[in-house]
Amino acid sequence: AQKITQTQPGMFVQEKEAVTLDCTYDTSDQSYGLFWYKQPSSGEMIFLIYQGSYDEQNATEGRYSLNFQKARKSANLVISASQLGDSAMYFCAMREPFSSGSARQLTFGSGTQLTVLP
């Protein structure tokens, strides 16, 4: 069963507008971590933001915020004031705890290609 689901293969947003990239996850563990990474066309993976399952506040990093809804098992990324340089592939990922036997493996979604329009 897929553990991370990103239902938007592609998204478009106008420059300076906000955009939300969806991510839902599936786990039976109470302790887990959720990540968002950005992959520009050059290929490298750039860490954006992290949310721990016990964190009470939604994580924020500059223009990035994570809308964490634990009961709904969703961890949507919100990018405010989009810039042309935000055009990239965005991946949601989940890390499960050591006790599950998966070590520190990250399970990734299939990604969302974001295009920012001038």
Next chain:
Amino acid sequence: EAQVTQNPRYLITVTGKKLTVTCSQNMNHEYMSWYRQDPGLGLRQIYYSMNVEVTDKGDVPEGYKVSRKEKRNFPLILESPSPNQTSLYFCASSGGSRQHFGDGTRLSIL
């Protein structure tokens, strides 16, 4: 500067010719792993290592080998590459909640 370094960044080779992709990290992390990225599938883990001389299979280990003789290095070995191993490969290391990724290696197996 904290970093994970992979080499080569790009490689085009032929079926059956053994190759090694090197990975080195300078953060003294115990945990290292290899992923491959294919269109529409995200990143999938190939192998991981919890510490020196401790390695284990990830989700897609077939056709790959790894070794962890030193803490900083975690090479990925393709003994007999095949075209279905054409992919973008990432090495990562972790000392806490966050994984640090290398810049990726694009392998094309003809």
